Amino acid sequence: MSTREVVVHSTPEVLAAATAARLVTKLVDAQASGRVPSVVLTGGGTGIGVLAQLLDSPARDAVDWRRVELWWGDERFVPADDDERNEKQAREALLNHLPLDPARVHAMAASDGKFGDDVDAAAEAYAVQLAGVRAFDVVMLGMGPEGHVASVFPESPAVHDERPVVAVRNCPKPPPTRISLTLPTIRTAAEVWLMTTGEGKAGAVALTVAGAGEVAVPAAGAVGTSRTLVLLDRAAASQLPAGLAAIRTS
Numbered sequence: 001m002s003t004r005e006v007v008v009h010s011t012p013e014v015l016a017a018a019t020a021a022r023l024v025t026k027l028v029d030a031q032a033s034g035r036v037p038s039v040v041l042t043g044g045g046t047g048i049g050v051l052a053q054l055l056d057s058p059a060r061d062a063v064d065w066r067r068v069e070l071w072w073g074d075e076r077f078v079p080a081d082d083d084e085r086n087e088k089q090a091r092e093a094l095l096n097h098l099p100l101d102p103a104r105v106h107a108m109a110a111s112d113g114k115f116g117d118d119v120d121a122a123a124e125a126y127a128v129q130l131a132g133v134r135a136f137d138v139v140m141l142g143m144g145p146e147g148h149v150a151s152v153f154p155e156s157p158a159v160h161d162e163r164p165v166v167a168v169r170n171c172p173k174p175p176p177t178r179i180s181l182t183l184p185t186i187r188t189a190a191e192v193w194l195m196t197t198g199e200g201k202a203g204a205v206a207l208t209v210a211g212a213g214e215v216a217v218p219a220a221g222a223v224g225t226s227r228t229l230v231l232l233d234r235a236a237a238s239q240l241p242a243g244l245a246a247i248r249t250s
């Protein structure tokens with residue numbers, strides 16, 4: 001398990017651009033060493049903002065996108081064409097514009113897909129797909145104001161679940177039915193990048209960095225085996241101890 005490194009950027013735009021650049025470097029380095037990197041995408045404003053920045057960055061052409069495996073950390077269990085879907089948002093922000101290999105893009109099922117409205121079957125099928133993955137290179141995660149990551153919410157059944165992927169019901173944040181990787185699966189990643197912006201996230205960020213318990217603050221349980229980055233804008237970092245925020249400000 002790695003120690004958290006906190007990086008504070010001046011604005012959400014700078015954070016998104018810097019994280020997009022970080023991802024390009026990560027993918028290029030992995031491909032240069034002959035590997036096909038695997039990345040877990042996130043929904044939410046910050047995660048989709050990073051993808052939009054990547055679309056605007058000429059550096060994205062340094063990556064051979066046909067040799068990248070893409071997964072999702074969570075998905076809202078709604079019809080495929082619903083604007084709430086993390087997959088749809090990611091495709092519109094970036095993926096539709098890249099020469100990806102469709103066989104390497106691993107979206108979670110929609111509620112009008114192969115499994116119909118059986119969210120448990122959809123979650124189990126995703127776990128079967130994941131069984132072939134050795135370790136993710138990067139898991140990107142947004143974070144809720146109460147400390148949820150992916151669709152693992154505080155004090156919810158998912159936070160206690162040891163299975164790799166779970167169906168989530170009655171989410172406090174709509175839509176109520178979702179599919180999510182669990183914390184044990186997230187922790188198999190080499191690197192976890194926890195990314196968030198805005199004052200509304202500052203309390204949960206401070207609790208995460210202070211080492212709160214993962215049942216109360218699931219973000220605190222999201223760590224990588226070799227690196228855990230907490231990527232923030234100044235507003236999200238505003239409740240961190242002054243010394244810590246000052247160490248790594250860019």
Ligand SMILES: O=C1O[C@H](COP(=O)(O)O)[C@@H](O)[C@H](O)[C@H]1O
Nearest residue numbers: 042043044045046142143144150
């Ligand atoms: O519902 C979700 O929320 C989180 C955080 O979203 P944000 O808009 O507050 O950044 C997100 O990471 C997750 O993937 C998503 O399904």
